[in-house]
Amino acid sequence: MKFLVLLFISPSLVFFLLWSSISWAQAPREEIEKTAQHLATLLNVGRLIVERNQALINDPRIGNKGFTPEVFEQQVLDEFIRETHIDLKHFSSHLPSLAKELLPVLLQSSKEVVADAQLVINQRGIGYKNFVPATFGSQAARKFSNRSYVKIKQTALNPRNLKNTPDAYEENLLKRLATQPALDTSVTEWIDNETTLRAVTPIYYSQDCLVCHGNPKGILDISGYPREGAQEGDLAGAISIQIPVNKR
Numbered sequence: 235m236k237f238l239v240l241l242f243i244s245p246s247l248v249f250f251l252l253w254s255s256i257s258w259a260q261a262p263r264e265e266i267e268k269t270a271q272h273l274a275t276l277l278n279v280g281r282l283i284v285e286r287n288q289a290l291i292n293d294p295r296i297g298n299k300g301f302t303p304e305v306f307e308q309q310v311l312d313e314f315i316r317e318t319h320i321d322l323k324h325f326s327s328h329l330p331s332l333a334k335e336l337l338p339v340l341l342q343s344s345k346e347v348v349a350d351a352q353l354v355i356n357q358r359g360i361g362y363k364n365f366v367p368a369t370f371g372s373q374a375a376r377k378f379s380n381r382s383y384v385k386i387k388q389t390a391l392n393p394r395n396l397k398n399t400p401d402a403y404e405e406n407l408l409k410r411l412a413t414q415p416a417l418d419t420s421v422t423e424w425i426d427n428e429t430t431l432r433a434v435t436p437i438y439y440s441q442d443c444l445v446c447h448g449n450p451k452g453i454l455d456i457s458g459y460p461r462e463g464a465q466e467g468d469l470a471g472a473i474s475i476q477i478p479v480n481k482r
Contacts, residue, residue: 269330276322277374284366284370287299294358339382368394372397385476390472407421434472437471444466
């Protein structure tokens with residue numbers, strides 16, 4: 235009788251253990267994917283805040299603009315919670331532990347970029363400061379990547395900054411995205427035998443971007459680069475993130 239009971243229970247137990255094992259294996263992967271999404275959103279929010287303050291930054295009549303790292307941070311916190319319902323100062327217990335570890339690092343890196351640019355931002359008598367969303371994003375991504383095993387990079391098919399040149403994976407994906415309707419989500423893929431997450435979040439030109447990147451194509455813009463002849467909604471580039479599992 236005991237033997238029969240064991241025979242009956244054993245398959246159920248095996249199924250439960252198998253299910254638990256699969257769930258345990260999937261949880262870190264889902265956590266990594268969510269973390270990559272949050273990181274891309276945070277970097278993009280920083281870019282948005284710089285864009286919103288562009289007129290102030292480039293105003294030659296004002297010396298001290300008041301666009302301090304602390305002011306920048308508060309605007310980022312407000313926008314990030316509006317977009318994600320996540321308070322970066324008081325993390326929810328539901329937020330992945332990996333995100334709790336990495337989001338403050340990116341926020342601090344972003345603040346440091348604004349701090350480093352204070353002399354330029356507050357210079358009176360000069361209009362265009364070359365402190366634009368793309369410049370901010372590149373510098374914040376590099377600062378973050380230098381102090382983390384996670385790599386973040388702004389990239390584009392024809393980048394003005396050669397440090398943003400896409401690798402083979404990014405180039406193939408960008409070419410595909412350029413021919414498709416705009417996406418509002420990231421493209422994620424596990425590579426190298428599923429040991430590394432590649433997450434690419436497309437960035438599209440807004441109307442404000444066209445001042446430098448629009449028509450007439452080939453004419454030098456205010457920063458000295460030839461305009462791309464882009465239109466609103468065209469693919470501008472992407473935020474590319476790599477997270478290796480084995481270095482968590």
